[in-house]
Amino acid sequence: MVTTALLFAAGLLIGTLGTLIGAGGGFMIVPLLLFGLHFTPQQAVGTSLSVVFLNALSGSIAYMIQRRVLYRMGMAFAVATIPGALLGATLVQYLGSRWFTLFFALFLLVLAGFLHKGKTFGGTAHRHPTSAELGPLTSPLMLLGMLLSFLVGIISSLFGIGGGIVHVPFLIVILGLPVHAATATSHFVLAITSLAGTLIFLHNGQVVLPVAAAMGVGVLLGAQAGARLSTRMRSEPIRRVLALAVSAFALALIFRHVIG
Numbered sequence: 001m002v003t004t005a006l007l008f009a010a011g012l013l014i015g016t017l018g019t020l021i022g023a024g025g026g027f028m029i030v031p032l033l034l035f036g037l038h039f040t041p042q043q044a045v046g047t048s049l050s051v052v053f054l055n056a057l058s059g060s061i062a063y064m065i066q067r068r069v070l071y072r073m074g075m076a077f078a079v080a081t082i083p084g085a086l087l088g089a090t091l092v093q094y095l096g097s098r099w100f101t102l103f104f105a106l107f108l109l110v111l112a113g114f115l116h117k118g119k120t121f122g123g124t125a126h127r128h129p130t131s132a133e134l135g136p137l138t139s140p141l142m143l144l145g146m147l148l149s150f151l152v153g154i155i156s157s158l159f160g161i162g163g164g165i166v167h168v169p170f171l172i173v174i175l176g177l178p179v180h181a182a183t184a185t186s187h188f189v190l191a192i193t194s195l196a197g198t199l200i201f202l203h204n205g206q207v208v209l210p211v212a213a214a215m216g217v218g219v220l221l222g223a224q225a226g227a228r229l230s231t232r233m234r235s236e237p238i239r240r241v242l243a244l245a246v247s248a249f250a251l252a253l254i255f256r257h258v259i260g
Helices: 002-020 026-036 041-065 071-094 097-120 140-159 164-173 179-203 209-229 236-259
Strands: none
Touching: 002 026, 002 041, 002 209, 026 041, 026 097, 026 140, 026 236, 041 071, 041 140, 041 179, 041 209, 071 140, 071 179, 097 140, 097 236, 140 164, 140 179, 164 179
């Protein structure tokens, strides 16, 4: 009973923070499952993806009601993520705990860089692309976006995260989308990507349903709170605090489980 309540509280916090910064929260869920509950890498990734899906679905519904989702772009990018999600779910089956910990820790350090830089990652001022550049699926910017989405799909199912932490800076800096539109569209893509990955891990029996349910209820409520808060507060300070926490945790993982 106590464990269920703690998992619900963790899901509530993760859902709020994840939606607020445009990420699924998987980079917070996987360490909790991997080292707090001693899941195997495959169980941690599969269970995390199922919770990320609930978070993304709840957040997407809220953003759709607010009419902030760019559907055409979102569908194109989501379709591109599905083959990547299938590939990532296959690759993680071959990783042992030690190698998974190393790769995951290194990936967390990269994520910390994205979190710290936020919307200025990769540059500063830039022009907004024209509708002609973003309209056709064969335009260079759209093709670049679909290629990145494929890579995000791999990362999503390999590490049990949603990939929004990569997508959001790309949509803002490279494609020139407003912050709120980028966050909403990223969440829409994330819902489809995480669903594809979740179905694979469910088929393999690598989703711990009681844990996913307890965290999922909290995430569903937290995602709604995060979507509301995103219109009222600045997310940059939250990004930077999370960046420091993620960096510290990643370094601790490397020294304790890889070097030590």
